[in-house]
Amino acid sequence: MNLKQLSQMLALSQTTVSRALNGYPEVNEETRRRVVDAAKRHGYRPNPSARRLATGKTGMIGYVLPTGTSVDIDPHFVEFLSGLGDYARAHELDLVLSPADADDQETTYRRIVANRQVDAVYISSPRPADRRIALLHGLGIPFIVHGRSDGHDFDYSYIDIDNEGAFHEATRLLLQLGHQRTALINGDTRETFAIHREQGVRRALAGSGLSLDGRHVLSMAMTEENGYRAARRLLEGADAPTAILCSSLIMALGVVRAARDLNVSIPGDVSLIAHDDVFPWLRPENFSVPLATTRSSIRAAGARVAERLAARISGLESEIRGEVWPVDVVVRGSVAGVPR
Amino acid sequence: MNLKQLSQMLALSQTTVSRALNGYPEVNEETRRRVVDAAKRHGYRPNPSARRLATGKTGMIGYVLPTGTSVDIDPHFVEFLSGLGDYARAHELDLVLSPADADDQETTYRRIVANRQVDAVYISSPRPADRRIALLHGLGIPFIVHGRSDGHDFDYSYIDIDNEGAFHEATRLLLQLGHQRTALINGDTRETFAIHREQGVRRALAGSGLSLDGRHVLSMAMTEENGYRAARRLLEGADAPTAILCSSLIMALGVVRAARDLNVSIPGDVSLIAHDDVFPWLRPENFSVPLATTRSSIRAAGARVAERLAARISGLESEIRGEVWPVDVVVRGSVAGVPR
DNA sequence: AAAAGCAACCAAAGCGCTTTGAAATGTCTT
DNA sequence: AAGACATTTCAAAGCGCTTTGGTTGCTTTT
Numbered sequence: 001m002n003l004k005q006l007s008q009m010l011a012l013s014q015t016t017v018s019r020a021l022n023g024y025p026e027v028n029e030e031t032r033r034r035v036v037d038a039a040k041r042h043g044y045r046p047n048p049s050a051r052r053l054a055t056g057k058t059g060m061i062g063y064v065l066p067t068g069t070s071v072d073i074d075p076h077f078v079e080f081l082s083g084l085g086d087y088a089r090a091h092e093l094d095l096v097l098s099p100a101d102a103d104d105q106e107t108t109y110r111r112i113v114a115n116r117q118v119d120a121v122y123i124s125s126p127r128p129a130d131r132r133i134a135l136l137h138g139l140g141i142p143f144i145v146h147g148r149s150d151g152h153d154f155d156y157s158y159i160d161i162d163n164e165g166a167f168h169e170a171t172r173l174l175l176q177l178g179h180q181r182t183a184l185i186n187g188d189t190r191e192t193f194a195i196h197r198e199q200g201v202r203r204a205l206a207g208s209g210l211s212l213d214g215r216h217v218l219s220m221a222m223t224e225e226n227g228y229r230a231a232r233r234l235l236e237g238a239d240a241p242t243a244i245l246c247s248s249l250i251m252a253l254g255v256v257r258a259a260r261d262l263n264v265s266i267p268g269d270v271s272l273i274a275h276d277d278v279f280p281w282l283r284p285e286n287f288s289v290p291l292a293t294t295r296s297s298i299r300a301a302g303a304r305v306a307e308r309l310a311a312r313i314s315g316l317e318s319e320i321r322g323e324v325w326p327v328d329v330v331v332r333g334s335v336a337g338v339p340r
Numbered sequence: 341m342n343l344k345q346l347s348q349m350l351a352l353s354q355t356t357v358s359r360a361l362n363g364y365p366e367v368n369e370e371t372r373r374r375v376v377d378a379a380k381r382h383g384y385r386p387n388p389s390a391r392r393l394a395t396g397k398t399g400m401i402g403y404v405l406p407t408g409t410s411v412d413i414d415p416h417f418v419e420f421l422s423g424l425g426d427y428a429r430a431h432e433l434d435l436v437l438s439p440a441d442a443d444d445q446e447t448t449y450r451r452i453v454a455n456r457q458v459d460a461v462y463i464s465s466p467r468p469a470d471r472r473i474a475l476l477h478g479l480g481i482p483f484i485v486h487g488r489s490d491g492h493d494f495d496y497s498y499i500d501i502d503n504e505g506a507f508h509e510a511t512r513l514l515l516q517l518g519h520q521r522t523a524l525i526n527g528d529t530r531e532t533f534a535i536h537r538e539q540g541v542r543r544a545l546a547g548s549g550l551s552l553d554g555r556h557v558l559s560m561a562m563t564e565e566n567g568y569r570a571a572r573r574l575l576e577g578a579d580a581p582t583a584i585l586c587s588s589l590i591m592a593l594g595v596v597r598a599a600r601d602l603n604v605s606i607p608g609d610v611s612l613i614a615h616d617d618v619f620p621w622l623r624p625e626n627f628s629v630p631l632a633t634t635r636s637s638i639r640a641a642g643a644r645v646a647e648r649l650a651a652r653i654s655g656l657e658s659e660i661r662g663e664v665w666p667v668d669v670v671v672r673g674s675v676a677g678v679p680r
Numbered sequence: 681a682a683a684a685g686c687a688a689c690c691a692a693a694g695c696g697c698t699t700t701g702a703a704a705t706g707t708c709t710t
Numbered sequence: 711a712a713g714a715c716a717t718t719t720c721a722a723a724g725c726g727c728t729t730t731g732g733t734t735g736c737t738t739t740t
Contacts, residue, residue: 002725002726002727003726003727003728004726004727012689012690013689013690013691014690014691014726014727014728015689015690015691015692015728015729015730016688016689016690018727018728018729019689019728019729022728026687026688026689027687027688027689028687028688028689031688031689045454045455046726046727047393047455047456047725047726047727048455048456048457048727049389049392049393049396049398049456049725049726049727050393050695050725050726050727050728051726051727051728052389052392052393052695052727053387053389053390053392053393053695053696053697053725053726053727053728054694054695054726054727054728054729055695055727055728055729056389056695058389060436065421065425067422067425067426067429068426069426071422072422072620072621073418073419073421073422075415075418075621077418078413078415078417078418079413081405081413081437082407082411082412082413084439085405085407085437085439086407086408086409086439088439089407089439089440089441092451093439094436094437094438094439094452094457095436095437095438095439096400096434096435096436096437097421097425097434097435097436097437098434098435099424099425099426099428099429099433099434099435100429101429111432114385115385115387115388116387116388116389117388117434223621224621225626280412281412281415281563281564286565342695342696342697343696343697343698344696344697352719352720353719353720353721354696354697354698354720354721355698355699355700355719355720355721355722356718356719356720358697358698358699359698359699359719362698366717366718366719367718367719368717368718368719371718371719386696386697387695387696387697388697389695389696389697390695390696390697390698390725391696391697391698392697392725393695393696393697393698393725393726393727394696394697394698394699394724394725395697395698395699395725396725
């Protein structure tokens with residue numbers, strides 16, 4: 001059943017039927033009812049390929065997936081995807097994943113834009129002055145960034161969490177508990193989120209006249225193994241910290257393991273606060289010592305990105321703007337006053 | 341630059357240019373060279389929307405992503421995706437993810453087929469007599485299953501690993517080492533892979549005149565927590581097993597933790613073999629006791645699925661067939677003879 | 681009563697490709 | 711020399727929508 005058949009059936013022109021279905025005003029309400037009704041009865045669904053050719057709109061959003069034999073997909077990605085799906089599901093919005101050589105994503109971005117394969121794109125894990133952002137800005141396709149990228153001379157849309165504020169708050173809490181030596185086990189500092197977190201810690205320390213000891217800040221990929229190594233390094237070193245801030249729950253697993261191995265008590269000897277992206281399979285309250293966290297659901301962010309992207313596509317949202325979500329600091333058993 | 345412009349530029353008809361570019365035989369080789377050359381020089385790329393409307397082919401493959409507030413995406417998915425990307429990247433093959441209500445995927449499958457959104461589809465985590473398979477078979481879209489689904493009265497294409505054989509081999513190894521009481525910590529037995537694994541264990545035991553004690557087989561979602569619980573149940577129960585087979589490395593993490601908590605030595609008191617899907621962030625050789633495994637790369641499977649799907653789409657592969665990969669049993673420190 | 685304005689509809693022209701059915705050209709038979 | 715047969719090219723007809731630029735009747739204004 002296509003438009004032609006449907007319009008013949010109704011003894012109307014394709015124009016009128018098309019307009020009736022797409023909610024144009026210049027069609028009689030009575031006629032519209034007839035059309036909509038008939039379309040439903042006969043299960044008419046406009047052919048997306050045809051519509052796409054005519055309008056250039058695809059109704060899909062894109063994501064360039066960096067791949068390569070030595071490239072692993074970030075576990076955050078699937079959680080974000082769940083959130084995106086939560087929204088997209090209800091709106092028949094599909095996501096096109098375009099795998100790209102991690103070292104040359106530009107070619108792929110150019111291809112999907114040139115081919116008009118998607119109406120909008122999202123970007124994740126941005127770095128300062130991220131080239132993808134400049135590229136998409138230049139290419140003129142609507143996009144939204146999950147996270148932020150400082151150092152551009154134009155505005156762009158993003159949603160991010162207040163990483164700086166979260167770690168500032170967490171550090172302030174530790175300071176109030178009397179901790180003078182606080183360490184940070186951070187993610188890869190080439191990414192903005194990690195930079196912001198470190199800034200938050202530094203600002204809080206500075207507020208109390210302290211500063212971050214260079215040996216007390218470690219940055220690396222956020223794996224359990226790295227968390228373990230970092231914690232051992234900190235706890236076995238001279239001037240061991242009395243409190244540790246950690247950029248991910250997965251790393252915190254390693255920190256807890258290291259503490260156990262070294263017979264260091266949490267929170268007796270060292271307090272621990274980690275950032276929680278809210279993974280369903282790893283909950284801070286289930287740690288052997290319930291873990292204090294800065295918490296922000298990455299899944300919720302995924303849903304929000306889908307929502308805003310959909311709004312952009314349908315023209316409901318036009319202004320370019322950033323959105324920064326506040327982050328809760330959740331106190332649990334892993335924090336305590338400074339020892340002795 | 342579109343076809344019309346290009347053909348005018350060459351003083352040829354659109355027909356000829358189109359045919360030259362698409363490798364049709366009825367075009368003079370000299371002409372073809374000119375056309376291909378000019379196309380490259382002017383960076384001509386056929387508009388995919390137009391091609392799609394004309395041919396009905398999209399050049400994309402589809403995956404229906406079950407979502408829902410209480411549905412989590414399987415961590416295996418991203419690893420599979422990496423493999424798919426490895427192949428797809430080099431072939432400009434994109435993947436369309438259509439989020440669907442986990443309880444009603446049929447609607448979504450019907451939509452993507454009716455809309456001709458993709459040329460082919462893949463399915464993962466199949467169950468016996470999986471309805472999605474019957475549905476796609478009925479709808480007539482090419483598809484390939486990652487895994488197997490027994491109980492259909494038609495053939496379908498799949499790639500699967502020899503789960504039965506793998507667990508049969510692993511069990512036989514344990515038997516040869518003298519283990520009389522072997523337990524199985526399995527995944528969700530509604531899925532085929534788990535059923536096949538249990539069958540493998542049973543067959544091996546039967547071969548030695550033994551059978552699987554009902555209390556010695558536990559099935560559940562494959563999380564660390566569940567592995568821990570299952571192991572405690574087994575090790576604290578009467579007739580504790582001297583060997584444990586485990587369906588996933590993540591669960592094995594929990595098993596190791598439980599053993600440590602209970603002061604049970606691996607492999608002194610209990611031997612352990614787990615299935616390894618080859619995740620880059622979790623390697624059996626890095627366990628405190630290097631873990632013996634049945635190993636099969638899920639990433640490689642992803643690449644193979646993409647390859648076969650691409651072959652189906654381009655008509656290179658036409659016969660329907662299953663492909664079963666052998667699984668290596670890799671012996672490491674976590675297995676030993678029966679205690680005393 | 682003519683001009684103007686409006687509401688409702690339509691024919692036809694895209695969108696940019698592929699494919700059908702024919703035509704033009706040259707080569708081989710007989 | 712005429713017909714048969716390849717070979718190579720082409721004009722035009724789709725594919726199924728949206729959108730442009732009308733047209734047709736009515737009602738309202740002057």
